[in-house]
Amino acid sequence: MFRYITRRIFQMIPTVFGVIVITFILFNIVGGSPAAMTLGKNISPKALEEFDEQRGFNKPLLLGRWSATRAYEDATFARNAGSWRQVEGVTYTAPQRREPGHITLAPGKDYALPLAFKLKPQATYQWVLEYRLRSGAASFTTVDNCQAVLTNRGYTNLLWRPFERTVPTSQPDDVTGAKPSLAAVVGFERQIRFLTTNSAWQTVKIPFTAGADPATFKMTVHTEGGALEICTLKLRRQNANWFDTQFVFYLSQIARFDFGKSNFTNQRVSQMLKDGIGPSLCLTVPIFLVELVVAISIALLCAFLRNTFVDRLIVVIAVVLMSVNYLVWIIFGQYVLGYRWGWFPLWGFESWTFLLLPVLIGVVSGLGENVRFYRTIMLDEMYRDYVRTAFAKGVSRPGVLFKHVLKNGMIPISTNVVIAIPFLYTGSLLLESFFGIPGLGNMGINAVNYSDVDVIRAIVLIGSILYVVANLMTDLCYALFDPRVRLG
Amino acid sequence: MNHSINKSSSLWGDAWRQLRRDRIAVASFWIIVVYLAMALYGEGVFWYFHWKDMAPPYQQTNLREEYLAPSVFRHPFAMIPRADPGVVGSPAVEQRDQPAAKSVATRFRAGLRALAHHPLGTDNLGRDVFQRTVQGARIAFQVGIITACIAIPIGVILGCLAGYFGGKTDDFIVWLYSTFSSIPGLLFILAIAMVVGKGLLGVYLGIGLTTWVNLCRLIRGEVMKHKTRTYVQAAHVLGLGPLRIMFRHILPNVFHIVIITFSLRFPAAISTEVFMSFLGIGVQGEPSWGIMISNARLRLWQGVWWEMTFVTAAIFFIVLAFNLLGDALRDALDPRLRTSER
Numbered sequence: 001m002f003r004y005i006t007r008r009i010f011q012m013i014p015t016v017f018g019v020i021v022i023t024f025i026l027f028n029i030v031g032g033s034p035a036a037m038t039l040g041k042n043i044s045p046k047a048l049e050e051f052d053e054q055r056g057f058n059k060p061l062l063l064g065r066w067s068a069t070r071a072y073e074d075a076t077f078a079r080n081a082g083s084w085r086q087v088e089g090v091t092y093t094a095p096q097r098r099e100p101g102h103i104t105l106a107p108g109k110d111y112a113l114p115l116a117f118k119l120k121p122q123a124t125y126q127w128v129l130e131y132r133l134r135s136g137a138a139s140f141t142t143v144d145n146c147q148a149v150l151t152n153r154g155y156t157n158l159l160w161r162p163f164e165r166t167v168p169t170s171q172p173d174d175v176t177g178a179k180p181s182l183a184a185v186v187g188f189e190r191q192i193r194f195l196t197t198n199s200a201w202q203t204v205k206i207p208f209t210a211g212a213d214p215a216t217f218k219m220t221v222h223t224e225g226g227a228l229e230i231c232t233l234k235l236r237r238q239n240a241n242w243f244d245t246q247f248v249f250y251l252s253q254i255a256r257f258d259f260g261k262s263n264f265t266n267q268r269v270s271q272m273l274k275d276g277i278g279p280s281l282c283l284t285v286p287i288f289l290v291e292l293v294v295a296i297s298i299a300l301l302c303a304f305l306r307n308t309f310v311d312r313l314i315v316v317i318a319v320v321l322m323s324v325n326y327l328v329w330i331i332f333g334q335y336v337l338g339y340r341w342g343w344f345p346l347w348g349f350e351s352w353t354f355l356l357l358p359v360l361i362g363v364v365s366g367l368g369e370n371v372r373f374y375r376t377i378m379l380d381e382m383y384r385d386y387v388r389t390a391f392a393k394g395v396s397r398p399g400v401l402f403k404h405v406l407k408n409g410m411i412p413i414s415t416n417v418v419i420a421i422p423f424l425y426t427g428s429l430l431l432e433s434f435f436g437i438p439g440l441g442n443m444g445i446n447a448v449n450y451s452d453v454d455v456i457r458a459i460v461l462i463g464s465i466l467y468v469v470a471n472l473m474t475d476l477c478y479a480l481f482d483p484r485v486r487l488g
Numbered sequence: 489m490n491h492s493i494n495k496s497s498s499l500w501g502d503a504w505r506q507l508r509r510d511r512i513a514v515a516s517f518w519i520i521v522v523y524l525a526m527a528l529y530g531e532g533v534f535w536y537f538h539w540k541d542m543a544p545p546y547q548q549t550n551l552r553e554e555y556l557a558p559s560v561f562r563h564p565f566a567m568i569p570r571a572d573p574g575v576v577g578s579p580a581v582e583q584r585d586q587p588a589a590k591s592v593a594t595r596f597r598a599g600l601r602a603l604a605h606h607p608l609g610t611d612n613l614g615r616d617v618f619q620r621t622v623q624g625a626r627i628a629f630q631v632g633i634i635t636a637c638i639a640i641p642i643g644v645i646l647g648c649l650a651g652y653f654g655g656k657t658d659d660f661i662v663w664l665y666s667t668f669s670s671i672p673g674l675l676f677i678l679a680i681a682m683v684v685g686k687g688l689l690g691v692y693l694g695i696g697l698t699t700w701v702n703l704c705r706l707i708r709g710e711v712m713k714h715k716t717r718t719y720v721q722a723a724h725v726l727g728l729g730p731l732r733i734m735f736r737h738i739l740p741n742v743f744h745i746v747i748i749t750f751s752l753r754f755p756a757a758i759s760t761e762v763f764m765s766f767l768g769i770g771v772q773g774e775p776s777w778g779i780m781i782s783n784a785r786l787r788l789w790q791g792v793w794w795e796m797t798f799v800t801a802a803i804f805f806i807v808l809a810f811n812l813l814g815d816a817l818r819d820a821l822d823p824r825l826r827t828s829e830r
Contacts, residue, residue: 018667031683319815323808325759327766327778328800331785339789426672430763448678448769456679463672471670 001479008475012468019464020254027457028246033057034453038263045070045116055260055454056249063242066126071115072235077101087111093229100201102231105223107136113219115235124238126207127219129230131195136226138195140206140219201231207238254461260454264446269458272443279349280439283431284424286355287362291370292417294363296406299374303382304401314371321368330434333361347436358431377412381405411482418474422466426459499744503820513816519809523625530626533619546623546775550614555787558609558617558794563602609794611780612787617795620775621802627776628806631691631761632754638696639753640746643703648734650704651711661708665701673698677760681769691770695757703749710742744821751814755807762803777803 035051036043049070052058060067068074075082078101081092089109095101105111119125127140195204221228239245253260259269302311337357338346344357381387382405390400425440432441440459447455507513537544556562608617650661668676676698681690714720715738723733758777764770765778777799784795 014663015666015670018663019670022667022671026679026683319811320808323755323804323811325762325781325800325803325807327762327781328803331781331788331796335788423672426675429674429678444675444678445767448682448767451682453682456675456682460671460675460679463675464667464670467670467672 004479005476008472012472015468016465019461019468020251023457023461023464024247024250027453028057028250029061031453034263034451037451045073049117051263056246056253058237059239059244059246059249062245062247064245065239065242066236067239069119069125069235069237071117071119072113072233073116074235075230075233077103077231083114100231102132102229105138105221105228105230107223107226107228109223111221111223113221115219120237122209124207124209126205126236126238128203128205128232128234128236129195130201130203130232132199132201132229132231133195133197134199134226135197136224136228137197138221138223138226138228140195140204140221195228197226259458259461262447262452262455264450264452264455269454272455273440273458273462276438276440276443277425278439279437280426280428280432280441281424282355283358283362283437283439284428286359287366287428288420288424290359291363291366295367295370295374296413298367298371299378300401300406302371302375303378303405304397306379306382315375318368318371318375321364322372323368324365326365326430329361329365330430333357333364334434349435349437354435354437358428358435358437362428362431373416374409374413377409378405381409384408411478414477414481415474418470418477419467422463422470425466426463499821503744503817506820507816510816510820512812516809516813516816519805520813523806523809524629526622526625527629528626530622534623534626544619546616546619548615550610553606553610553614554612555792556606556610556614558798559603559605559607561609561794563599608798611783611795612792615775617780617798620780621777621798623775624777624780624799624802625806627688627765627771627774628758628761628803630688631695632757634692635695635699635757636750636753638692639700639703640750642697643700643749644707644739644746646700647704647707648711648739651708652715652730652734652738654712658708661704665704668698669701671698674760674763678764678767678769681764686769687772688770691761691764694764695760699753699757703746706745706749707742710745711738714738714741748814748818748821751810751817754814755810758803758807758810 033048033052033055035048035057039047039051049058052070058067058069073083075084077084077092078095081090081103084090084103085092089106089111091104091106093099093102093104129140131138257270259273261268262272265272298314302314305311334346334357337360338344344360345354348354386408387400387404390404395403426444429441429445431437432439433445436442443455444459446452447459533544533546606616606618608621610616611620646661646664650658677694680694680697684690684693711734720733720737723737728737761770761776762778762781765776766782767778768782770776770778780795780799784792784799788796
């Protein structure tokens with residue numbers, strides 16, 4: 001038995017991992033950062049970046065060294081010149097066949113690369129630039145006052161080459177005499193890349209390090225002699241290591257039982273789950289128990305009166321009940337029983353009377369399906385040999401039903417019951433929001449409406465893990481109660 | 489003797505005969521046909537006005553005609569020729585002007601016209617409830633069919649592969665579907681829809697990507713059973729490839745499961761769509777049953793009962809018909825599926 005249990009627990013691991021992977025694929029890979037959706041359109045890139053930073057969305061997905069940053073939105077020029085539209089000397093060319101959309105920077109000018117917010121101090125970044133330079137020269141610098149340097153050096157070499165030097169701000173023009181030791185004092189780092197001329201599109205990566213005080217950073221593109229065409233321009237930030245990724249972040253969050261923070265209520269999700277589970281269970285457990293007792297009783301009645309008028313009537317009623325939409329049950333129940341006849345309180349969660357109507361509606365709406373299901377189970381049992389034997393021995397009809405059929409029917413029933421238990425925790429989405437019960441279902445609906453990813457993800461994840469555990473429990477129940485199940 | 493030999497009874501032939509004798513199944517079938525016709529008509533109306541770039545009749549607002557009750561309630565005696573027309577409830581204005589000149593036929597036609605004007609009433613913006621209900625049928629059928637088109641291929645292909653090849657493939661597919669089935673269904677659908685974005689695409693993907701699990705499990709079990717049968721072994725001995733055996737030989741023998749699952753999943757898909765549209769994450773900008781319910785819910789408290797009632801009835805009958813037909817199909821094709829449905 002012990003070996004069986006341990007083996008089953010080990011079998012759970014892949015499923016739990018699968019659930020983690022699926023939620024990750026769904027929310028991180030397909031969904032992406034919900035920052036813009038939750039915070040609204042007119043929000044500063046800095047706030048968005050902070051939102052992502054907090055939730056790990058600014059990291060690479062699975063594996064990687066570089067991640068995007070909102071300090072400079074990726075410019076691809078597929079549709080328009082984007083932020084370059086207003087810049088003097090810049091012309092935009094729409095994409096054509098074989099030719100990507102690009103901007104052309106007129107020669108002999110400096111073009112600033114404005115950042116939306118300060119870079120992280122001491123972090124390594126890189127520009128990823130896809131460009132074409134047919135003639136002349138262009139340079140990419142990461143600090144101000146670079147013109148002097150460019151003119152001094154000339155453009156003899158067409159290969160781009162690193163030109164890194166640290167200088168004090170007081171003498172920016174004097175490149176050759178700068179002492180690297182001074183750099184630490186002033187905190188400036190200067191880097192210039194010369195771009196090669198070539199008639200084809202080419203890509204360069206220009207790494208640089210933000211200094212101690214990134215506020216003084218100014219980056220420019222300088223062109224000389226020929227126009228520079230740019231078709232993509234991206235800024236990337238280097239991460240601490242290859243595994244500093246969203247997936248690892250997510251796994252570590254789960255390991256710490258930290259489900260993040262709701263961006264709607266600004267509460268910790270774990271706290272919200274704790275608060276919500278009580279009201280949810282107050283609603284779902286009574287529904288579940290009443291439903292079970294009523295449905296099994298009716299199913300037994302059907303088995304007792306099988307193939308009579310009553311049995312057929314019950315089946316018809318069950319199908320009719322099944323076909324009424326759940327929403328309609330709630331709306332009519334609330335309107336007629338609560339509002340018109342005033343039998344029940346309408347909205348709120350103050351005393352047990354507030355639960356009566358939702359429980360009633362929950363029971364009625366699920367009754368049809370459950371009665372049909374249990375009736376099928378009971379009838380399956382009714383045609384077994386042992387029932388015929390019992391009748392032949394002269395056992396009375398109620399005796400057969402309650403002693404023999406119900407007992408044997410308990411095996412499929414218990415499977416069904418145990419499997420249904422984890423779904424109690426998510427509460428009833430609609431009942432809770434209609435009747436103002438502050439449970440997990442209500443929370444889930446709100447989270448969907450406000451695209452509160454962390455909350456939905458936590459509910460889905462915990463629900464799935466509970467389901468896996470319940471599955472284990474069913475198997476153990478089987479092993480305990482049914483001697484026919486062999487453990488192996 | 490001769491007669492019974494000539495009349496072969498295949499699985500489908502048998503099922504067909506059994507279904508035709510089942511009056512409930514036949515009635516359900518015709519209900520579904522009527523709804524399908526409604527949906528096709530709705531599709532036609534939609535594309536016609538889309539093409540013409542005009543506001544379709546179900547979107548035309550008319551604030552002078554808001555909250556019109558169903559025409560039978562507005563003109564309860566429209567169809568009854570009366571000795572003294574011109575009393576309250578008269579269908580047309582001109583009838584009141586010259587009551588004596590009207591023949592029975594004219595009155596009959598006027599009555600018909602009055603009844604045909606917003607037959608099921610109008611909503612809060614004066615839009616025709618009947619036209620909107622028809623459009624709702626169109627959306628419901630779209631959702632049912634497209635989600636089936638997503639779920640059935642996934643379920644069938646994965647189920648066949650798992651059942652036929654076994655081993656590592658089977659392990660992987662079983663892992664995949666047990667993972668999917670352990671995620672709480674409705675929340676999973678909502679999460680997919682939330683990620684994809686509001687609109688019908690989210691509904692399709694949400695429902696389609698979650699409902700293949702059951703089908704896959706059933707098909708896998710059946711294929712495993714069929715794999716050991718002699719006809720499969722014979723095909724194998726003939727040197728046929730695994731794909732051919734799977735899809736040409738085994739699949740037709742387990743295809744009834746697909747049909748049963750489809751007919752039982754269809755109403756569930758409709759209900760889920762209603763639920764999602766009600767929450768506002770389903771259909772956008774077009775009348776769907778869920779949106780109509782969410783509209784009508786607020787007016788119900790003011791005594792505007794018709795929109796709610798007719799939408800409820802529309803959903804009820806189609807779901808009922810599919811439930812009954814699905815049951816009948818299942819009983820005719822494979823009664824063992826009754827308990828393995830959950």
